[in-house]
Amino acid sequence: MSILAWRNLVHDKLRLGVTLTGIVFAVVLIVVEFGLFLGFTSTTSGVIDRSGADLWIIARRVPYVELGLPFSERKVFTVRATPGVAEAEKYVAKFSQWQRPDGRQENVQIVGFNLDGALGHPWNVVAGSVQDLKAPDAIFVDELYREKLGVTQLGQVVEIRGHRARVVGFTRGIRAFTTAPYVFTSFKNAQNYASLREDQTLYLLVKAASGVALDDLQRALAARLTDVDVVTNAEFSRMTRFYWMFTTGAGIAVLLASCSA
Secondary structure (H helix, E strand, O other): OHHHHHHHHHHOHHHHHHHHHHHHHHHHHHHHHHHHHHHHHHHHOHHHHOOOOOEEEEEOOOOOHHHOOOEEOOHHHHHHOOOOEEEEEEEEEEEEEEEOOOOOEEEEEEEEEOOOOOOOOOOOEEEOOHHHHHOOOEEEEEHHHHHHHOOOOOOOEEEEOOEEEEEEEEEOOOOOOOOOOEEEEEHHHHHHHOOOOOOEEOEEEEEEOOOOOHHHHHHHHHHHOOOEEEEEHHHHHHHHHHHHHHHOOHHHHHHHHHHHO
8 A cells, every 4th residue: 555655656657746845835934933932932031031030029910011000119128138038139221212214113122230240231242331321311222223223333422211321332243122222321311201200110120049949948948928929030031922922813824824824
């Protein structure tokens, strides 16, 4: 029976070649679509995955990183005083408005962090250094979005939500899943650009001391803090990926395209 089937296949070599070509093309297309899906997924949680934090302290029931809610920045002192905490830093990730030189506005995502800490920094910096962000109103943007934001050179002065900002550096390859590019700056500047009060933060990033069990530290912090959730870096990454890839339908569209291939 197998010999007969083989003879039927090779009898018409042209048809066999066309069939095999179609199968190979379909497999390649599926692999490409799946690769796009994985790429989109990693983009949604890039600032979480690259934060260097072990734990995130977030407002109650925050579903993903762009939807942070403000809480008192004084909680950072409680966190730092907790045994097992090596480092804790305030952090901002929030949408804002960028004013282009031609008057048009673009949505951006403000990312603010402690310049002297080790958590939440931008990566792939290709122009300038993180220490340059200590200058007044200094910001980083990614090279990919220079045209979109109307940025032509280092030192260019722009406006973010009515506040002055100056481009002092560029990153490379920090893509945003939404159409709103990331803008990295100091925590203090981020409070202004994101319209937060001086005593507010959106997140606290926590690094555990060497040898400390993360589950134990997570429970200890949850017991000491009120009105916030304590989640691991991996948990918050999954929450953000799930929201953008499934709740919004973006990921489902890519998967359906892959399946239909």
